[in-house]
Amino acid sequence: MDSDSADGVDRRRLLSRGGLAAAGMVAAGAPLVGARPAGAAAAPAGSGIPPATRPGGAYDRYVAKLAAEGRFSGVVLLSHRGRTVLSRSYGMADEERGIPNGENTAFSLSSAGKPFHAVAVLQLAQQGRLRLSDTVGTHLTGYAEEIAERVTLHHLLTGTSGLKTPDEDVRRVFRSREEVHEFYEQWARQATPEAPPGTPSSHSGAEVAIPAQIIEAVTGQTYWDYVQENIFQRCGMTGSGFYTRPQWLADQHVAHPYMALADGSHVDAVRHLDEGSPDPYVLGKNPGRAFIDAPGDGGFATAPDLVRFARALGDGTVLHRHYAELFTGPKIPLAPQGGGLAARRDVPADASFGAYQMPVGLVRGQWVWSRAGANPGVGANWSVYPDTGWIGVVLTNRDGAPLWEIAEQETRAVVGHD
Template sequence: MDKQMSWNNLANKQQELKFSGSILVRKSGQTIFSESFGYAIHSEKIENQPHTRFSIASGSKIFTSVAICKLVEEGKITFDTKIINCLDIDFPYFDEEITIHHLLTHTSGVPDYFDEDEIDDFEVLWEAQPMYRVRSAKDFLPMFQYEKMQAKVGSTFKYNNTGYIILGLVIEHISGMNFVDYIEKNIFQTAGMTDSGYFSMDELPERVSFGYMEKPDGTWKSNVFSLPAKGGPDGGAYVTATDIGVFWEALMNHRLLSEEMTSILLTSQENVEEDIFYSYGGYMELNEQGVVKYIQMGYDPGVNYRSVHYPNKDLTIVVCSNKSEGAYEMLKEIESLIVNK
């Protein structure tokens, strides 16, 4: 990669988008590009840095998936285990045939507490359930526990956040540990993700970026009243771009799961559209030769995240943003420079 050429192109794209966040590109265990833009805290003019921690919204779902795979690997559950047999929580209107597999692949048909086809404003969720009370997986239960099924179990892929909340509850019940503690011990610490964690928005540690949303008049407000007070099984972990690079290397080098279980995690399960599929570990692009790339994404008000890993190139690209938009466009610009040139 011509670093100067790439820097000029990326700088132009960043200016065009007013992108705020951090970018990391790693190949074969070496960082070949790392840069940050914008402010982590606008009011204090504190700039984003490579060590700044960003919320990654649904980008966190892969941590939940890895945790489930670890429990399967340990023989404590299987992918065919029915939810009714591994939880002591009553879901009176849920189909008794729902399995771990259905939840991981968004084919369970359970009611999504945030159905993006029905709700386009995440803040509306917190009118009945104040966000400051949502700090653990069980705190989400009032939002879906007594709702009827959204679709038949085993239906086609339909992205579903509730399914991952339930997976988090399974992790807690089977492991006997709090979800956050389990992830931090078995994934973050094992992988060496020393700056990652699930932090309460009213107890943020150092080096954390605030999420910002643009108002109609062009000014900005933070997302403090737009998200749950603390992230959980369906999203909301804080990471650095560097830590995501570390995560991919740990995962692909079988330090989190065995080689066999890593393969199961990353095997396509559902066709989403054309060449995009969904595995237990998230989205992936396939062609006739096999896997092109694994794809991670996350979006919340004031949060935008994209990460891709090209297994045949041993290449990882990470884009974390503390604004609602821009990560995808920056990722595509990077791919055009170093992958699709």
């Protein structure tokens, strides 16, 4: 499973598997007024756009400085009510072939792609093909009785299943979709209860793998194919997909992950599967060893495609209004040490909650939704500010980017500060 992003200073929360991402969300009933796909006309001057968000503004200067210092390679994008306000690209998508990052470069999402499986579950719920109160055993066999009969989809989506999953073998190199699928299906069945359902679960990998298995059992499709057809295609996310390692190597529009080594150098992880991260919290891990991202996790997307997905959450493209409200509605309170906006230093949340594979937060009286993820050489964060119509995306393909701090500066620019 992919790692979640949290504090750029706290590497454990940034890279540990399944930690909550940097962000907050909208309460039930609040409409999404987000942007159309990036690439729309730039916002005109005098349109109520905060100066800090504009080209040459504080946020733009902050990211440019990071890039000039060699601390950021990737894309940042800000969109407001259907207009692109800021779009910047830095660094190389593929150094060996001399391909620069651009707005239409697809980046690995890591845990920033986890909300796709929550949306897929809600699509099936609104069709009456499953219920959020269904237990694991309603749809799947092979799980221990205490999991099959007590753990529900709601528990899994809110991170309150009480389950513990065995550590993965991060050094294994996968060779096919079938091998990946079989491994994670069996791995999830090794989950064990460590606390009663309803208890926060230390972000167990089973909470990602089991919903994906249920989606497959209900639809008869692989998780990857279902999301491609029912989310990516519906949203017009033409640059997004669950790319395989051969595609990662060959496709010029997919960013390669530049992973830091112990000596401070960086290596193209997908071209050097023998190398692993020296970070103690993901020791030895290399995201290129996964032939394809585990069902329920990850994927690749461009910045404009994430804007398209954010807009689709509110216009009925992927979910009916009440199910979209259910997806973004706060479910459980989060403490500052648990991640999310509550943990931010510069722009702390008034309140922070967990919801369906997304944290939720109020910042200075405004709702903010966001989801982030990280792996060696990979970082992603997308945020929606539904009260004011903003969408922000940060995508990076090089270790060393302070993803959490960039997200803080984005929120500071959009929401304002004292």
